[in-house]
Amino acid sequence: MRLFPSLSALLLIFWPGFLLAQSPFENGWQLDQAASNITYMSIKKGHIAETNSFATVNGQISEDGTAVLTIALDSVDTKVDLRNVRMRFLFFETFLHPQAIITTHLDAAILGDLSDLRRKEVTLPFSLSLHGVKAELTAPVIVSLLSNDRINVATVKPIPILMKDFGLEPGRAKLEEAAGVTITPLAIVSLNLTFDRTAPGSAPPPATPVVTASAAMETEGNFDRTACIGRFEILSRTGSINFAPSAARLEPSSTALLDTLYDVVSRCPDLVIEIGGHTDSQGKASWNLGLSQQRATAVSDYLQAKGIAQARMNVAGYGETKPLVPNNTAQNRAKNRRIEFSVVN
Structure with missing residues (x-):
């Protein structure tokens, strides 16, 4: 210094x-x-x-x-x-x-x-x-x-x-x-x-x-299954995939993490992943369910446009049914609005 x-x-x-x-x-x-x-x-x-x-x-x-x-x-x-x-x-x-x-x-x-x-x-x-x-x-x-x-x-x-x-x-x-x-x-x-x-x-x-x-000091080439699962779990916690309010349009601030996600998915070529959308409990449950599906689809579309085969991605919308924390504060509701990634097989 x-x-x-x-x-x-x-x-x-x-x-x-x-x-x-x-x-x-x-x-x-x-x-x-x-x-x-x-x-x-x-x-x-x-x-x-x-x-x-x-x-x-x-x-x-x-x-x-x-x-x-x-x-x-x-x-x-x-x-x-x-x-x-x-x-x-x-x-x-x-x-x-x-x-x-x-x-x-x-x-x-x-x-x-x-x-x-x-x-x-x-x-x-x-x-x-x-x-x-x-x-x-x-x-x-x-x-x-x-x-x-x-x-x-x-x-x-x-x-x-x-x-x-x-x-x-x-x-x-x-x-x-x-x-x-x-x-x-x-x-x-x-x-x-x-x-x-x-x-x-x-x-x-x-x-x-x-x-x-x-x-960076990073494993070269493809990751093994354990490394892939661990990375998807960590990427799910970043809270850095953002959308326009009450919409499924990805914000430009999401690009950096989505590009990192693309790199990880590319280096786990034998795995099918689930992209799960989640919302808070504000609004009607049926609206939240549809919005979560649309947001997960937007992420899938981004990855597909970069070269990830659609067959490698399952899209799911869970709406407000799987909150991480109670929806009782603005901070908690922000945590519950998220995109999660997991390995299907």
């Missing part, structure tokens, strides 16, 4: 040629992914700590001193496949927000004595863009000069990230419901980053690298 100002200063001091250079960031710097890691700790049931990481992180410092660290949230690694899927679809909603970005602009004067000290603690500001929210934060870090062309930046202590500050409370509630546990609304993040100077003559790193889902 604003770990990078240290980088610039270190180069200026330790490498004499940089003292006379017009830019201390000449050629730029690149994160050594194999020697770097970002981890976060979460607490469930009030006392069980779990530490997870991200498999794909890119980091660059451009020649103008702009430092960018890009985290592929699809690469969240809990060491359990379906837990990874829950984190992607229910918590981070990576079909809408595929990456987190940490940025700073480096000040070459911050670590003027690093060449003598070799290791120095500094407090650095940074911006964090996560889940559609951007916040300004600070963190104490240790900057270590490893060689002329290599440095390490590591957090002194874990950085607390409140889920509510980044709109992640609904995702936490979905995780709690899916896993049947309570989750503390706080994540503790640690960074250990190593950078190498880009070789002279190499193309400078992009100012804002883009990390796509193709870089």
